[in-house]
Amino acid sequence: MIDLAGLRDPDRVRSLAAEIGRVATRPWTLMEVCGGQTHAIARYGLEELLPEGLELVHGPGCPVCVTPAGTIDVAARISRLPGVCLATFGDMVRVPGSEGDLFQARAAGGDVRVVASPLDAVAMARQDRSTTFVFLGVGFETTAPAVALAVLQAEALGLKNFAVLAALVRVPPALEAILEGPGNRVRAFLAAGHVCTVMGTAEYAPLVARHRVPIVATGFEPTEILAGVLAAVRQLEAGEARVENAYTRAVAERGNGHAREAVRRVFEVGDRQWRGIGRVPGGGLRLRPEYAPFDAERRFALSIGHGEDAGECIAGLILRGVRKPPECPAFGTRCTPERPLGAPMVSTEGACAAYHRYRRTGS
Amino acid sequence: MSGFPSCPLPLEEYPTITMAHGGGGAIMRRLIERMFFAAFDRGELAGGPDAAVLALAGGELALTTDAFVVSPRFFPGGDIGSLSVHGTVNDLAMVGAEPIALAVAFVLEEGLPTQELWSIVSSMAAAAEECGVRIVTGDTKVVERGHGDGVFVATTGVGRVVSRWPVHPERIRPGDVVLVSGDVGRHGMAVLVARGNLGIASDLESDSAAVHPAALALLREGIEVRAMRDPTRGGLASALNELAAAARVGFEIRETDVPVDPRTAAIAELAGLDPLYSACEGRFLAVVPQEQSERALAVLRQHPVSAGAALIGTATADAPRVVVRTAFGTRRLLPLLSGEQLPRIC
Numbered sequence: 001m002i003d004l005a006g007l008r009d010p011d012r013v014r015s016l017a018a019e020i021g022r023v024a025t026r027p028w029t030l031m032e033v034c035g036g037q038t039h040a041i042a043r044y045g046l047e048e049l050l051p052e053g054l055e056l057v058h059g060p061g062c063p064v065c066v067t068p069a070g071t072i073d074v075a076a077r078i079s080r081l082p083g084v085c086l087a088t089f090g091d092m093v094r095v096p097g098s099e100g101d102l103f104q105a106r107a108a109g110g111d112v113r114v115v116a117s118p119l120d121a122v123a124m125a126r127q128d129r130s131t132t133f134v135f136l137g138v139g140f141e142t143t144a145p146a147v148a149l150a151v152l153q154a155e156a157l158g159l160k161n162f163a164v165l166a167a168l169v170r171v172p173p174a175l176e177a178i179l180e181g182p183g184n185r186v187r188a189f190l191a192a193g194h195v196c197t198v199m200g201t202a203e204y205a206p207l208v209a210r211h212r213v214p215i216v217a218t219g220f221e222p223t224e225i226l227a228g229v230l231a232a233v234r235q236l237e238a239g240e241a242r243v244e245n246a247y248t249r250a251v252a253e254r255g256n257g258h259a260r261e262a263v264r265r266v267f268e269v270g271d272r273q274w275r276g277i278g279r280v281p282g283g284g285l286r287l288r289p290e291y292a293p294f295d296a297e298r299r300f301a302l303s304i305g306h307g308e309d310a311g312e313c314i315a316g317l318i319l320r321g322v323r324k325p326p327e328c329p330a331f332g333t334r335c336t337p338e339r340p341l342g343a344p345m346v347s348t349e350g351a352c353a354a355y356h357r358y359r360r361t362g363s
Numbered sequence: 364m365s366g367f368p369s370c371p372l373p374l375e376e377y378p379t380i381t382m383a384h385g386g387g388g389a390i391m392r393r394l395i396e397r398m399f400f401a402a403f404d405r406g407e408l409a410g411g412p413d414a415a416v417l418a419l420a421g422g423e424l425a426l427t428t429d430a431f432v433v434s435p436r437f438f439p440g441g442d443i444g445s446l447s448v449h450g451t452v453n454d455l456a457m458v459g460a461e462p463i464a465l466a467v468a469f470v471l472e473e474g475l476p477t478q479e480l481w482s483i484v485s486s487m488a489a490a491a492e493e494c495g496v497r498i499v500t501g502d503t504k505v506v507e508r509g510h511g512d513g514v515f516v517a518t519t520g521v522g523r524v525v526s527r528w529p530v531h532p533e534r535i536r537p538g539d540v541v542l543v544s545g546d547v548g549r550h551g552m553a554v555l556v557a558r559g560n561l562g563i564a565s566d567l568e569s570d571s572a573a574v575h576p577a578a579l580a581l582l583r584e585g586i587e588v589r590a591m592r593d594p595t596r597g598g599l600a601s602a603l604n605e606l607a608a609a610a611r612v613g614f615e616i617r618e619t620d621v622p623v624d625p626r627t628a629a630i631a632e633l634a635g636l637d638p639l640y641s642a643c644e645g646r647f648l649a650v651v652p653q654e655q656s657e658r659a660l661a662v663l664r665q666h667p668v669s670a671g672a673a674l675i676g677t678a679t680a681d682a683p684r685v686v687v688r689t690a691f692g693t694r695r696l697l698p699l700l701s702g703e704q705l706p707r708i709c
Contacts, residue, residue, distance in 0.1 A: 004632070010690045045693025093700075094383070107379040116560050222691065337701040339376065340391050348635070358695040 006020045007221035008044075016226035017049035024233050027053030029185045031178070031321045032228075033171060034192030035062030035349025036220050042358040044222045054233065057185065057321035058354075060174050063139040064095050064347035065319060066274040070305040071167045072097030075136045078165065078300060079110030086165075087121040089135035091116045095346045118150035118164075125154065125162040132161045134296045137168055142194040144168045144285055145259035148266040151287070151294050163296040168285040169272055171195050172203055177280050179211045183322045188232040189220035190225070193247040198263075200255030204243045211240040219247040266291055275315035275343060313342035318351055325355040332356060371401045387597030387642075388700040392605075411506050412531060412609075413457035413592065416524055420576045423524035425460035425645045427451060430517040436483065438557040440550075440568030443516055444486035450595065453518040456575035457591040457647065459526030459582050462496040466519040469503045472511035472689045483514060494573045496520070525533060526582045532609035532650075534589040537680040540656045541614060544577060544647045544669035545570065546622040547599045552630040552643030561634060567626040572645030577662075577669035581649060586659045587648040597700070598640040602648055603685045604699040610650075614683025616697065640700060650678060 032038055034279045036292040038058040041047060047056060079086035079102065086102070093114060099180050106112040111131075118135050123232025125133040137147040147164060154162040174322055175189060191204065196217040214235035218228030220255055228246040232284070235242060245251050284351075287295040297304065312330050317323040325331050325344070335341040337353055344350035372394065383390040414427035431476045441449075457493045467487070471480065491498050528534075553569040555561060574593065581588050590610065594602035599621065603614050623638045631638040645668060653657045656674055664671035679686075685697040 004628075008690065010692075043695060044689055045689060045695050046691075048693045049691065103381040103383060104377075104379070107381045116562070120560060141569075319631050338393075357698055 003231055004221070007223050009223065011350060012223050013049070013226060016190065016230060019055070020226065020230050020233055021051045023230065023237055024051050024054050025302045027055070027059055028187050028236050030188050030191040030224070030229060030232050031057050031059045031186040031319060032218065033059035033061040033175065034220075035065065035347065035351070035354075036194070037190060037192070037218065037225060038351050039349055039354050040220050040222065040225060040356040045358070046222060047227060050229070051228075053231075056229075057324065058273065058318070058351035059169065059189070060178070060319040061195075062275060062344065062347050062349040062351070063143065063169065063283040064091050064295055065315065065350045066169055066174075066276065067092075067095065067138050067167050067343065068273050068275045068286065068304070069098045070273075071136075071138075071165070071317060072102065074098050074297075074302050074304050075165060076102055076105035076110060077302065078134050078296065079105050079112045080108070081300070082132065084134060085111040085113055085124070086134050086136060087113045087115045087124065089116075089138065091347050091349075092136060095343050096340060106186060107315070109229065115339070118147045119153065122150050122153050122157070122159065122162055125159050126157060129161055132163065134165055137166045138170055139165045139299045140171055140192070140195050141199045141263070142192075142197070144263045144267065145198060145256075148262040151266045152262065154294060163299050164268070164287065165296040166285065166287055169274065169280075169283055170269065170285065172207055172278065173280050173283040174274065176209060176211075177277055177283070178320050179207075179213065181261045181320050181322075183317075184320070186321055187212070188214040188216070188236055189217050190228040190232060192226055193217055193219040193224070193250060196245075196247065196251040196255065198256050198259045200242050200253050201251065202253055208241050210242055214241050214244065216244045217247045217251045219250065222262060239275070244301065251346075274319075276319040278316075285323050306314065315342040315344050318344050325352040326359075328352070365566040366626060371397045383701065386700075387595075387601050387687075390701050392699065410686045413454040414460065414520075414522070416458055416460075416529070425455050425458050425522040425524050426520070427454040428519040429454060430500075430515060431516055432512065433554065434512065435554070435557050435585055436479070436513060438554050438569055439566075439653065441644070442483060442486050442554055444483035445490040446571050447516040448487050448490035448494060448496070449517045449571050449644060451518040452496060452573045452575055453593045453645075453647065455520050455522035456573075456578040457530070457593055458524065459530040459579070459588070459591075460522030460524045461579060462494060462522045462575060464497050464499045464521055465491065467498055467501040468517040469501070469507045470511055470515040470517075472513050473502065473505060475513050480514065481626070483516070490573070493687065494575065504630050518545040520650035525579060525594070526588070528587070530582075530588055530591055532535055532590040532606050535606065535610035535650050535678050536589070537612055537614050537662055537678050538653050539650050540565050540587055540653050541603070541616070541676045541677040541678070542651060542656065542659060542663065543599065543622065543673055544574060544646050544649070544663055545671035546627065547594065547623045547643050547646060548627045548631065548638030548641030549624055551598065552627045552636075552638065555634060556630060563630065563633060565626055565630060565702035567624065567630065570643055572668050574645060574647045574668055577666040578647055580662050580666060581651070581659055583660070584662045586655050586662065589652070591647050593647045594643045598638070598642055600639045600685065600697045601699055602638070602657075603697065606648070607683040607685055610678070611683050613679040614676055614685045615679050615681070615682060615688060616676035617684060619690050620673055622671055622673050639697060653677075
């Protein structure tokens with residue numbers, strides 16, 4: 001049983017915040033990588049507890065946000081093919097492609113079903129052999145093992161009516177792109193705890209060595225986020241740059257061996273287009289050639305374009321931490337969760353949605 | 364369709380109805396206000412109370428209607444039948460009315476097992492008996508297989524207004540306090556688990572119940588109830604936002620004072636949902652004058668359906684929005700969501 005009350009204990013939160021205030025002598029900009037962390041920071045108002053000059057900027061760790069519009073367009077097209085069902089996670093259905101979202105594809109007659117796990121889509125394929133089920137596999141290293149297992153399970157069951165539209169992305173290359181991007185302000189990363197649970201922390205060592213930035217594996221609860229901030233600030237103040245694990249209740253240095261092995265069997269590293277960031281070398285996972293029968297892209301011979309984003313959207317700057325959501329002229333006016341111009345306003349993990357939802361208190 | 368005014372909703376935005384139009388959030392609000400109000404409102408609909416109050420010679424009558432499409436039809440703590448009685452009785456109670464009679468319409472899908480329909484009908488009869496309300500008229504339609512989801516039930520209720528003053532959000536003033544009749548979010552999470560696709564088991568039951576004994580007791584005990592609302596779809600957060608918009612006041616809610624069953628909180632946590640946006644079917648919010656809050660709580664706690672009542676916040680002179688004070692003393696917004704909450708990816 002996880003002690004959520006302890007992880008949200010107000011006294012511990014206040015004492016961690018006070019300690020950060022004592023340690024920080026200069027202004028620092030930290031990036032929390034994962035949208036789940038952004039969401040928690042906004043939900044609990046944690047920025048209000050930090051000393052002036054210590055700034056948290058929000059990273060690209062929202063799988064929905066970095067999925068290009070072109071992928072959504074292809075998914076919508078697949079859902080409208082006769083005898084084909086497009087299955088995906090709940091928060092994908094409202095993300096705008098360039099031709100509308102998957103909710104609209106469904107309302108227009110497409111077969112779009114929401115599942116809680118890729119394995120549910122395999123179970124559906126097993127039950128209904130007359131329909132081809134395509135799972136839109138969006139996510140980071142956290143989600144990749146489940147998608148890999150779904151492919152392995154479908155293979156073991158000899159299912160011919162299951163395929164994956166893979167839009168899986170990898171975090172470390174994206175961090176590299178942020179550090180090398182124009183206008184970068186990030187001095188340390190709070191790495192996404194769930195990704196580290198699968199992948200471990202070792203793969204960050206080369207990044208730390210090349211760019212001299214502290215990277216701290218950080219959890220998602222208020223005390224864990226502040227512990228991550230404290231560890232990062234301590235390193236910065238001491239002029240150090242190390243990989244550190246502040247999420248020891250879930251993360252081992254080598255990660256989860258079984259999960260990594262499943263991913264390695266099914267997927268290989270490839271370049272990938274990230275919405276808002278552009279082409280990231282080694283930034284994604286694609287199905288290995290031996291699993292081609294399960295690859296929806298090849299099976300339906302569909303080519304994924306980039307899709308068009310609304311011209312005014314500054315998602316790229318938001319996802320790289322160069323700008324904050326309220327600095328966008330469209331924020332809260334021409335861009336709202338009901339009428340989003342870009343994905344960060346849609347997903348619950350998107351930085352714009354988190355600000356819109358929690359931070360317009362005017363105080 | 365010529366001869367009608369053009370559709371007041373921008374069609375290019377949503378050329379067809381989506382699930383979000385029924386999700387209890389801002390998109391549904393816009394459909395109701397811009398399309399239905401534009402076509403129908405002659406004064407009774409504005410402010411969106413749960414039931415309309417019609418003045419007649421010799422008193423006031425409350426009228427409300429509700430359609431039920433819950434999946435699964437049977438869930439821990441209730442079923443679509445009992446829910447269709449409780450929901451409508453509760454809507455009447457929210458304007459201070461005692462239920463008199465219900466009308467029911469069934470839309471049945473070809474192939475529905477007759478025994479299942481009997482279970483639903485029996486459950487409705489038992490719920491009506493318990494509420495002291497009669498089901499006096501109805502209608503039955505059958506649609507072809509594939510054109511319905513087993514059973515849809517719509518109930519319409521009439522009630523006698525027992526309140527001596529209008530129970531309406533317009534009467535809310537800054538300084539008034541917000542009471543909730545028990546733990547929130549339970550129905551939404553119980554139904555989510557009952558759907559079975561989260562792969563978790565729980566003994567959590569829906570809170571589905573009739574709240575009129577408690578709601579009307581407040582009025583009979585002389586509590587000057589300003590407004591009441593049952594936080595169904597969209598949960599506590601959406602109900603508070605609707606009250607704030609109708610009353611043109613702000614609300615400040617203390618998160619630590621909002622009762623949430625630990626099981627509700629745990630299921631919500633797993634699914635990545637916020638219990639404050641999860642539906643209740645046997646709870647209500649009452650806004651009362653600050654000086655009567657203790658007495659109002661005491662009245663509520665005498666009734667089993669509201670034994671867990673709590674004072675959760677205050678109406679403020681702030682802009683019409685809902686602000687939450689967290690356990691850490693920080694503040695955040697509790698806005699109307701655009702549509703239904705969707706389970707997250709990771």
